[in-house]
Amino acid sequence: MPQYVKGYGIDWIKIKDYLKTDLSDRRIDQIVGIILEGVDRDNCEVFGGYTTDAEQRTMTVIPLGKEAWGEEGEAMEDVRKKDITPPTLLVKLEHFLMGPDVFEFRAW
Numbered sequence: 001m002p003q004y005v006k007g008y009g010i011d012w013i014k015i016k017d018y019l020k021t022d023l024s025d026r027r028i029d030q031i032v033g034i035i036l037e038g039v040d041r042d043n044c045e046v047f048g049g050y051t052t053d054a055e056q057r058t059m060t061v062i063p064l065g066k067e068a069w070g071e072e073g074e075a076m077e078d079v080r081k082k083d084i085t086p087p088t089l090l091v092k093l094e095h096f097l098m099g100p101d102v103f104e105f106r107a108w
Contacts, residue, residue, distance in 0.1 A: 009059030
């Protein structure tokens with residue numbers, strides 16, 4: 001049974017489009033690194049996950065905190081309804097991120 005979490009996904013395509021480049025551009029890695037450096041690791045455990053849309057893209061996901069995790073078996077729609085204020089840093093970086101949305105946990 002999948003486990004869901006509300007958060008932001010680091011969107012390489014949005015970064016690529018912002019830079020007006022292709023996915024092989026090393027500056028994308030640098031931006032991803034800067035985003036990850038700013039994450040409060042005590043409150044947000046970054047993980048690999050899937051989007052819950054039809055594309056099911058793989059993303060590095062930044063949860064909105066410990067309360068953003070659904071219980072194992074909890075419905076995706078229930079997790080989506082959680083009213084959680086995103087960290088200011090993530091709001092400022094939304095043009096590089098997908099979300100806030102619900103993602104399916106895959107791996108640490």
